[in-house]
Amino acid sequence: MTVSQDSDSRMAVSTWRRPPLIRDPRWRWALWIGLVVYLVLAFASIQVDWSRVMEGLGRGAAFISAFFQPDFVSRRDDIVGGILESLTMTVVSTVLGILLSVPFGLGAARNIAPWPVYGLCRGVIALSRTFQEVIIAILFVAMFGFGPLAGVVTLAFATIGFLAKLLAEDIEAIDWRQVEAVRATGAGWWQVMNHAVQPQVTPRLLGLSLYRLDINFRESAVIGIVGAGGIGATLNTAIDRYEYESAAAILLVIIAIVMATEYASSHARRYLQ
């Protein structure tokens, strides 16, 4: 109100529209038309073999109906063995991953690490983040052979990409005054880490570690499919043999465990904050 009263000279202007993101209308229209043309061509290029889809629908239905009659019994020993192996892989790889993530995380935090260390640690983290677990697993299966060792190494390496990166970012965001205060007492580097940095990042690090624990369990089921051991290997075998009832049982067990760890870890994280 006050604005319109003050500016008498501009009283006549009574409409206003938000300025468009792209000012030039020719560009605006060209982009819209280009997008529509591309989408039409793209959809036209999808080749659907409808008879194959109909055939597959039946198979999918068989798979889904198997869920209503999961068979925990006939492959019981395989399922129990697979689950135990996956859980072992998960715990071992998470612990290893955390132990490796702490030094890499410290090294990748720009505010406490010197340049060469920073570059090296960021490099390792970037490498770990670039490749999806399955691709890393294929490499390690080739190196260590089939079985859970390849899986553990894969998950530990993937954990670095996740945990060390988030830890480093957390360290970069700490309250620097607390660090200054501890340094000002004449504390050494390790004392500063222990007294000023660690208290600020520990709750989140523990929370992220628990979160990573349930990610690693899920991933252990996936990388088993490429031969890295665990319940994934059992699941793969069941599907290959068209034993959908057993496959369904395995999936249900995985779902139950994921939900349980999810629930437990979110509970624990809330407590840690």
Add this chain to the structure above:
Amino acid sequence: MSDTAMLRLEGVQKRYGRDEPALIDIDLALPRGQVMALIGPSGAGKSTLIRCVNRLVEPTQGEIRLEGVALTRLHGAELRRARRSMAMIFQEYALVDRLTVMENVLSGRLGYVGFWRSFLRRYPSADIETALHMLDRVGMPHAMDKRADALSGGQRQRVGIARALLQSPSLLLVDEPTASLDPRTSRQIMRLIRELCVERGLAAIINIHDVALAERFADRIVGLRDGRIVFDGRPDTLTPSVLTTIYGEEEWSTEPEPADDADEGGVSPATPMAVHGGMS
């Protein structure tokens, strides 16, 4: 003068990157036991000056001597040993929030104890006694095992003071101790700092915005403007015209907005963050 001065700054200059220098040619001598207030508009270089003394900020030029030791030339363990005798008290207390009050106070001994002792929190019993005594002295005898972030502002500053004194310092570097406190608590904190300086014969440099508090609790006032010392004298010589020299004409008598503009323009127009970053 040179015999009595415990802290001596000669030709100290600090320049952040390629900006205008934050401190220009600072010469200052602080006798033993003197409480000196450093006043001036924000961005004048007060924080930078005291941080150059304990080398949280590296001075670009000049020499700083404490008890004859050239602080500016120290490295590693020598620097850490020198830092023990100059304790710092911070604007927003800078306690480690997630540690207990006692851990915060005992961290004043970090320069004296080894890593494993501090890691396991196994401090010598003499240190623990001193810590308890100090908590008592600053009026926080019951807060020992509380987490630092559970305290009020005034209480945190008291813990901050106890931590500083646990270093058994001979010099206190105090950075805006009352900036986030209410007027009454501010006076109590300043009075406490003043009393402790007298009790223990400590010299202090106190950065402070509040001119009235500075006049009341300091032996000497130094005015800083745009990185230069523009006034140095006893509190009773601080006249309105001197204040105008320090704070500038308009900024002194009116609302804070124009003052802010002038400050930032004066010190580092390109990156005021470089001057304030992490300290204010």
